[in-house]
Every structure is written in C-alpha cells, then in structure tokens.
Amino acid sequence: MSWNIKEVGFDQHKIIHRGNQFLIGHLKLGVRGTLDEMRKEALVAVHLPLVYDQVGDGWREPVNAFNPLFTQVFVNGVEVGVMHQNPYEHEQNLSLKDAVMSRKSAFHIDGNDIVIESKRFVSDLEERAILVKYSVTASQPCKIEIKTGIDGDIWDIHGPHIEKVLFSEADDVLVASGVSHEKKNQITVLKSIDCDFKPVQETINKEDKGIYKLIEIDASAHQTYTVDQYIHIGVDEKDDVLKDRLHHLAYKGFDQHLKRHQQSWLKKWDIADVKIEGDEKADLSLRYSIYHLLILAPSRYDHASIPARGISGQTYKGAIFWDTEIFMLPFYLNHDLESAKKIIEYRIQGLKGALEKAKSYGFKGAFYAWESQDDGHDACTDYNVTDVFTKRLIRTYFKDKQVHISGDVVYAMMMYMKRTGDYEILHQGGLNVILEVARFYLDYGHYAISKDRFEVWDVMGPDEYHERVHNNAFTNQLVKMVFETVLNVENYFIHQKSPIFEELVRKMDFEDELKTIKEIISKVYIKEVNDDLIIEQFDGYFKLKDITKKDLFEKKLHPNEYLGGQGLAGDTKIIKQADVIAMLYLFKEKYSKQIMKANWDYYEPRTEHGSSLSASMYALTACLTDNPDYAYPLFMKSATVDLTGESKHYAGDVYIGGTHPAASGGAYMTVVHGFAGCTFSDQVSCIPHLPKSITSIRFKAHHLGKTYEICVKKDTFDIKELTK
Ligand code: IFM
Numbered sequence: 260m261s262w263n264i265k266e267v268g269f270d271q272h273k274i275i276h277r278g279n280q281f282l283i284g285h286l287k288l289g290v291r292g293t294l295d296e297m298r299k300e301a302l303v304a305v306h307l308p309l310v311y312d313q314v315g316d317g318w319r320e321p322v323n324a325f326n327p328l329f330t331q332v333f334v335n336g337v338e339v340g341v342m343h344q345n346p347y348e349h350e351q352n353l354s355l356k357d358a359v360m361s362r363k364s365a366f367h368i369d370g371n372d373i374v375i376e377s378k379r380f381v382s383d384l385e386e387r388a389i390l391v392k393y394s395v396t397a398s399q400p401c402k403i404e405i406k407t408g409i410d411g412d413i414w415d416i417h418g419p420h421i422e423k424v425l426f427s428e429a430d431d432v433l434v435a436s437g438v439s440h441e442k443k444n445q446i447t448v449l450k451s452i453d454c455d456f457k458p459v460q461e462t463i464n465k466e467d468k469g470i471y472k473l474i475e476i477d478a479s480a481h482q483t484y485t486v487d488q489y490i491h492i493g494v495d496e497k498d499d500v501l502k503d504r505l506h507h508l509a510y511k512g513f514d515q516h517l518k519r520h521q522q523s524w525l526k527k528w529d530i531a532d533v534k535i536e537g538d539e540k541a542d543l544s545l546r547y548s549i550y551h552l553l554i555l556a557p558s559r560y561d562h563a564s565i566p567a568r569g570i571s572g573q574t575y576k577g578a579i580f581w582d583t584e585i586f587m588l589p590f591y592l593n594h595d596l597e598s599a600k601k602i603i604e605y606r607i608q609g610l611k612g613a614l615e616k617a618k619s620y621g622f623k624g625a626f627y628a629w630e631s632q633d634d635g636h637d638a639c640t641d642y643n644v645t646d647v648f649t650k651r652l653i654r655t656y657f658k659d660k661q662v663h664i665s666g667d668v669v670y671a672m673m674m675y676m677k678r679t680g681d682y683e684i685l686h687q688g689g690l691n692v693i694l695e696v697a698r699f700y701l702d703y704g705h706y707a708i709s710k711d712r713f714e715v716w717d718v719m720g721p722d723e724y725h726e727r728v729h730n731n732a733f734t735n736q737l738v739k740m741v742f743e744t745v746l747n748v749e750n751y752f753i754h755q756k757s758p759i760f761e762e763l764v765r766k767m768d769f770e771d772e773l774k775t776i777k778e779i780i781s782k783v784y785i786k787e788v789n790d791d792l793i794i795e796q797f798d799g800y801f802k803l804k805d806i807t808k809k810d811l812f813e814k815k816l817h818p819n820e821y822l823g824g825q826g827l828a829g830d831t832k833i834i835k836q837a838d839v840i841a842m843l844y845l846f847k848e849k850y851s852k853q854i855m856k857a858n859w860d861y862y863e864p865r866t867e868h869g870s871s872l873s874a875s876m877y878a879l880t881a882c883l884t885d886n887p888d889y890a891y892p893l894f895m896k897s898a899t900v901d902l903t904g905e906s907k908h909y910a911g912d913v914y915i916g917g918t919h920p921a922a923s924g925g926a927y928m929t930v931v932h933g934f935a936g937c938t939f940s941d942q943v944s945c946i947p948h949l950p951k952s953i954t955s956i957r958f959k960a961h962h963l964g965k966t967y968e969i970c971v972k973k974d975t976f977d978i979k980e981l982t983k
Contacts, residue, residue, distance in 0.1 A: 609635025875925020
C-alpha cells in the first residue's frame, strides 16, 4: 500500500503542474507545491481560499498572501537552484499520510556538490501556519549564503489585491502586511528563522518588494546547515495575537509540531482510507484523490464550502459550483459529517444571494449562484471566455441559464438528510431553501396547455456547449425532484404533527404555489426513451449534425479555441460532458440497465470529456450496467488528473488550471458506489462490480449514526458495524 507521490528529475515545463500536484494545506490556506527558490513566474501561491477581493472591474477572486517560503542559496557568490542550474539529482515528494511535501536537489557547482533539501507542512492544528525545514550541504568547504524571507511580489490573476504594503522587522520576526482592496481585510505574514548553527553574520535586508534575512556561513565539507522557518499568516488578526502564535510555533519547534500534525492526519485517514487490493496504481491514485478531499474539508470554517479548484489558486474565481454538492458531498457523507453539514449550511446561508439573483432576472424564488462566493454572490460573468483569435469576450450563458444549480442544492440536501437522519436542517433554513427553489422553478418553467405538460425552456444543462436549449432532460428531472421534495417534506411534517411546514407556507405566501405543484407534478415533462431506448438530451438534439469527435477536433484552428455556443460544437451532437448520463446516475432508481447501457453507448462516443466532471459519471453508470471494465479507464482518468496534469488549462484565452476536486470526488464515488456498489438506505448493502485488476476494496463509512467497516471482493462482501 503506497502513501507517497514521488517525481524524480526536474522539468522546467512541469513547474506549474507540480505546483498543483504537490499542493498542501487546508481550506484556510493553500500552499502550491512550488520549490523554495521559486517566485511568482512559477505561479507560487500562498493562497487564502474564500477571502475574496475585487480590483476595479477585474474578476473577483480569492487573495494570495505574500510568499514567506522564498529561500535562495548562494555558494561562493553563485546562486544555486533549479531556476539557474540543472540539478544532477532531483526528487520531489508528497507524503499523503501526513500532508508533508519535501524536495531534494543536488548540483555540481565548480567541482563542489551542493545538496538542497527542504520539508514543509501546513499545520493541521493551527489557523494558518507553515513550518519549513531547509538545509544545505556542500562536499567542499565554501562560503554559503542563505537568503530567506518574505517575497512581496505576488502572483495574481486579477490583482494586485493587497495595498498599503509594509515590510518590517522586530525581535527577529520578519513581517509583511497590507490590506485587501475591496473589503480592507488585514493580511499579515510573519516569519521567524532558526538556524541549527552559528552563522558568521546575519543581516536583515528590506527591499522594494520583500524583506529577507541573509545568513552567511563558512561551510565545512559534508556538514549540513539547517534553517527552520516558522510562518504565521493572519487575516484580520491582531499583530500581538499573531506574534504570540509565532512564538509558540518556534518555541515548540519543527519536530514537535510535526508530530502533533501527523497524529491529526492519522485520525483523518483512520476513517477515510479506502484500500484497493490487486491494483497498486489504482490504490495510490485513489488515495491521492482522497488526500485532496481531506485537505478541503470545510469543517474548520463557520461559513464555507469547497471551491471548484480547491485551494490551488485563483482560477474559476475561487468559487463554489455544483461540483461540491454532486461530486464531493458523497465522500463527506461517508467520512466527515461535520464537513457534509457545512456544505449544506453554506447554501442555506446563501439563500439571500439566490433570492436576489432570481429577482435580478425578474424571477421569484431562489436561483443559486453558478459561481458562488461569500454570501452566495454570483461571481460568474456574462462573458466568461475570451476568444483566442479576436481576443474579444464571448457571451456565455453559464450564469443565467444553468438553472439546474438550484435543483442540485436541493438534491444534496435530500442526500444529506437520508444519510444522516438530520432533519433538523429543515428547521434551520433548509425548508426555506426547498420552497424557494420550487417557487423559482414554477416561475421559470411554464405549463404548455396544448401539450398538457410543464416545460422548462431556455436553459443550459451540464453540457455547456449547447446554450439556451428547451427541456434539457437533466434539468427537467431535477425540477420534478424539487416538486416531489416539497410534497415529501410536507408529509414529513404532517407525520411529525408539526405545524412548521404550514406556518412557513403561510408566511411565504406559498399556498397557491403549493396547490399548483400538486396539480402539475405528474405533468413535469420527463423525456421518454425513443425506439432505441435513447433519451434526447434536449428538444432538437437529435437533429443536430452527427459528426465524430475526431472530425470536430480536426477542424480546430487553435488548441484552446472555445467549442461551445457559436463555436465548433454548438450545432453538432458533440457534448462537453456527461449530461443525460449524469441524469441517469442521479436518478438511477428510475431507469433500467438496458436504458442506461443504450444511452452510455450512444452518448459516450459523442462526449468530449472536456470537463473533469465527466468521466466519473460515465464510470458510475458503466458499473450500474455491469461493465466495470469500461468504468476502469474513466475512473483512472478522474483519479489521476492532478497526477498527470492531463486536463484543459485554457477555455478560450482564460486560464483554468489548478486541482480538480470534483474529479477526486468522482473517483472516490466510482470506487465506493460503483466498483463496490455500496448503497445506503435503511440498510447498507453492496453489489460488487470489481474490474479485472482489483481483488478487493475495504473502507469504512458512516450511515444513520452508525459506522461500518465494509470489505468487497469479486463476488462477496462483508459489512461489519463498528462499536463506538
Ligand atoms: O462546474 C463545472 C462545470 O460543470 C464545467 N466547467 C467547470 C465547472 C467547475 O468545475
């Protein structure tokens, strides 16, 4: 069983990818896996997720702090590091067990062998603290200078976000501080440095864009010189509180903090690990996916959910999409209920923003943000893509037409209640969300008298290439599910003999809408299968040009050209990502295996998998149709996307790189709910669908207040309830 991600050899072209691959941190602090000597050109980021800022008309995005990891080394006046020389040996590691990143690089410099090593972790027990152990060894006596401090030259996409920047030093602590542009959040970075040797001289250098300590060493041959670095980052925290925290960090020292941090990680893995036997690559890739979900656990925040690019940077405006509810929540429902609850609460708290958004378009009810930031504010713009040829902005309809987002929120809430039995959430605002979403759909859709059915026009399904379509099969199913949910919760409260539902209906003036829901619920237009058992993705889809993916790609004039809308895919049957297939998975109890199989065979060759969300939906449905070997490559695609770096980095001219937690969540779902076929209703059960290479899958999961240990083999499974 492997716990280590290791890359040997240094490749200049992979610097940005490694930044994602070796990411460490938690939902309050993301540290990209760049190396000590790197600066903003390498997309170094000490990222503050969910601390948003807007500069002028630029996209609102989360803030990156100053870079306190910056450390340079000079040997006899020559700067040594991967940005200057080719190392003859280089290795970068991520220990998944304890979220520690390390590197070792060796260089020949004028006949002297210089080895640089460092190890870093973001403490799991502190608010925002990074600890680094950095060392240099030379094979011959020489003069070494280590320059380490805080680099104030920050990588931003739409910045600079921090103003009134000040660098200072007091009591051997380096400080960089400033305030964010929009909300005036105080951002403070403190760093103290502790040498395990006596330097010849130490000086503090304040520069235009940074503050550094210069440590001079008369180095003996084969002697290792180690510098421990303690870093605290504050957002709106008082200087003396931060200084106390920094003092505490340095006082206990790197090793003691590491031990406590490791213990904390051990606990996380105890419940969350999934062991795959028979296939080491699958085992490690899944563990890596779970690692990403663990670093993103929202439990440490009061008001938070998980951005689509996690904590890897400012891409996608650091916003929360449907990715969290549909692709990540299932992991937290099995392993971390506190985080699962935060995900639901975030949308309850975002209701105000959803009501405002609906109103701004002239609709009643709750239309959730497509790209949700704090308070449910929608950060998605009308022009979310730039044309690669003309550099003009392209009008996109993600924000105004992807109305399925509101249904996704309700779907997630239902999953949460079914899995936890926590119906209290309804009293805590959940019921308001359900009714307001139903109200929105009633207003957005319409009853077509001539067809005697409730239709939903002018939407965009998960396949974002086809804009403003009518009766998207996925969206219509969600609309129906929301209406059903209203009636189910009404029954729930009647059963409870509680007046809550009635009272809220009265308070919201929802009586007529409730009546309408009861009248039209059976008339919501759910697309039937055709003679070949295929469900049309939306009205008119079958009439589109039926070309192959290969034909479409051959027509591309630029690798990053945008295919959606008026682009090449717009009038073809080629879709960006799972749409009908996603619907079949989410509503699996309504469809037969034959229907799933027919639609899989029809849509898969027509799916670009241009979004990292796509593969897992196909993998999950392949398992449901007893085809785990079709699912396997799609599972591996999801599980390795941040290991291989094989994903889209640009949509048109817009950078969309970073990590892909929805793919990590999808990979997890494929193993636990697909290959192991684990289902949770009144009982926990499994229908094994193991692919050829996998002999068994073992994991733990919570369900309805109990914890189970589950082991699934080719034809058998074993479910044990664990005593507390
Ligand atoms: O939410 C997704 C969307 O479905 C496809 N584009 C990227 C978004 C964020 O991952």
